[in-house]
Amino acid sequence: MEIIILGVGMFLAGFIDSIVGGGGLVSVPALIMAGLPPHVALGTNKIAASFGTLTSSYEFFKNKKLNKEILKLLIPFAFVGAVLGVIEVQYVSPKILELLIPFVILVVAFYTIFFKKVGMHDKFSGVDADNKTKGIFLTFILGFYDGFFGPGTGTFFMFGLVKIFKFDFTVATANTKVLNFVTGFAALLTFLYNKQVNWEYGLISTVFIVLGSKIGSVMAVKNGSKFIKPIFITMSLFTAIKMIGEHIIS
16 A cells, blocks of 8 residues: 555656646655655655656657756856755744745746746747846756755746746746756755665655656656646645645644
């Protein structure tokens, strides 16, 4: 029964995460339901999530949805930001973010709802001084945020890439997967160092999350922004409501 719960949860997590992010909202509870302590569940999830985002990244790469110029520019800042965030969280509590972040996610969701043309067409026209500076700043901050706290990172990356580089949601999703892999891998190294990983559950989870990620990314490429945008809005609202609910309960 534990394996069934884990398999279904990880498949759904991989499927959702490959399209719009937010898979951790499903995968971490699945690991906890399977019997892992919360801190070990977080570390174990990073193994599966890393392979899941790597799978999605490869699918988008095969379909020529990645912008290599942008990624070469941003990847180092994502990694350094995540490492610094993981270090900082050892000394400072992220409690203040628990209430602030869901409202920011709600703003992003409602903006995307009311401005219907946002992310529907790829209008990227190259790298210039303005979007380069904004992109580096965004990536470093979100890398730090992912290492420090985490929820909603994929949402912010996607929305940021759409607004700064004028990508559509398909291209933004593709490049977000690579950046998410970088920040997640940096966090995984820390969990491994602290021995907060269950390898048995991690490897089982990886099989199912990779399967879900592959199917989800193929569907995202095939169906494009009209398919991705409503899922992005739904997951943004779900993430915000879940975070607010957890804050009220605690």
